[in-house]
Amino acid sequence: MDFLTLLLPTFIWFVIVASFIHLIRLDYWWIRIWDFPHLQLGVLALVGLVAWIFLGENNGWSDALMPVGLSAALLYQAWLIYPYTPLHAKQVHRIFRKAGEETNDKATIRLMIANVYMYNTRTPDVCQLIKRYKPDVFLILEGNKAWADALESVQEEYPFRLLHPLENTYGMLFYSRLPLQNAELRFLIQDDIPSIYGQIKLPSEQLIHFYGVHPMPPSPTEHYRSTERDAELLLVGKEARQQKGPVIVAGDLNDVAWSHTTRLFQRISGLLDPRVGRGLFSTFHARYFFLRWPLDHVFVSHHFRLRYLKRLPNCGSDHFPILVDLTYAPDPARAVDIPQPEGDDVQETNETIREAS
Template sequence: MPASSGTDLAPACTPRRSARNSSMQTTGRITLTGLLTTSGALICAASLIGFGGQIWWVFELASHFRPQYALTLGLCLPLLLYRRRYRWAAVFGAFAVLNAMCLAPRLLPLAEAAVHPGADQATFRVLLANVNAANRDYPKMRRAILKYEPDFIVLLEVTPWLLERLTEFDGRYPHRAVAPREDNFGIALLGRQPFLRTEIMQFGVAGLPSITAEIAVGERRLILVGTHPLPPVSAEAAQNRNEQLAALALFARQARHPLLLLGDLNVSPWSPYFARLLTDSGLRDSADGRGILPSWPVGLAPLWIPIDHALYSDGVEILRRETGPTLGSDHYPVIVDFHLARS
């Protein structure tokens, strides 16, 4: 009798252990749908956090990747609909639209993007390039200058090493204002035609050099500004950058002539501080209506964002804008064609 009871109990216990193990395996399994849902939820959170950039400098970092947010959430939608996750699909769709609305000024065609100069209007080309202080690929920089033949060149992170090599362009660009440095904040402005006035200025408390130049265009005047604020890698650096952007906005607002501001501003178009710069200065973004035009970081396409900018005031009309080929730097150059509007 005892032997028989033991035999009867053994089969009854085995299925219960199997059911428990099966349940544990199902609970611990990671599915593609679950992974995408979790990732999408984090992107939705980052989308909201990006609007709080003025609360904390770290939050602003989340504002720079609006194109990536919109694209990733949009790509998640078909799979969620296929899996009948309709609530998550609705949430992701709403946040994809929210991010797309932030991108709209650069993506939607504008009348300004189709401006054509008159036969009697002088047109100019400016090349803006953060060449990277550690970059020693001078042949690529040289080829870009020869290819685009700009009238003005604004170079950032200019070192004495680079200036020495640029002497070969003394004949083409005899007019210069330079402030070379061994760190990442040297700057130079080269021009084909004379400058009426140039000045090395410091906007904000960081003490970094910027260049302003006044240029004669017939009987009119144009002001060019080249600048490079600190990157927001800490609370103090972010504050210094914001103060420099505020000082630049005041300078542009007070300018008595048409103005073109060029620089690696270390801020994306979707940052609240970029929006404040445009509002306070009265300047407009030359990329509006022309695309996202990312300029950094070279070699990391999934993280591409536009932080190299060309902003312009009333009296300037943008004819064309593009990003150029790599110069051996971590930034792509920006090329802008423009003219002065008729009085």
């Protein structure tokens, strides 16, 4: 019993502190890493609360605070996850086809995002996914020369390409069967971390501003702070808001959908998340179901409606690929749903970019 008396309070206070430590607005990796596992922390808070009911003791004010802290943690995690459940209103509305009505394929784009894990050797599996789902455009992250060579088997159908293989796990390989205009490789914050920009031309002649991103995460093996990641996302967000036409931002953001940075990115960019009201579509870690959260994202402007969103089967990577079908169907009434900056959002954005530059 002495062991349980020591272990249970330690577990409970760990869950409580881990649940709220990310609210400290410091960019060190050992704080920012707690942005990620809120679904897991919610489960642990529930386990701790049940354990306290059956095994807990009330020998003072600190013991009495434990169920209060666990309940607050559980409610907080539920609040963070709630937007990614069917109970929440959808940010991107679905487009439905009426009986006998033809789909407007000329205004639809199918996009696939795949962080393939550079050391992964299951290249035929990824090629098979491309052949099966036939995306109009696909973005390969962590692509090195070996991956670029392997994808030559499918590139005949994708005459428009922007390829920048790297051996540092940040290579980008972008393929499109649709015409590209003004396509460019960019290094927004760090000299060895590329991103891409280009205008994709739909068969309807509509141009789409496309941004592909993969910033470096805060972690003990990557970067000691999150500022560079945050600054890259916010730079793209500021630029996206200035665009007059439809915008898609996609990639491995190395950040979760519910984090302060991603929510700030949405308010700065004015972009919408197709997952809201539909599900988490967690893409990482593909091998460990108990350590899984949404790292790979597709954000879109209000011009789009959703036809299809799916997490694809794993192909040997630590990430699942994501496939999305979007139809350009602008509705002036939807402009009121565009996220707007709040409070000191603009000041925080500019300070973050300045600190990382």
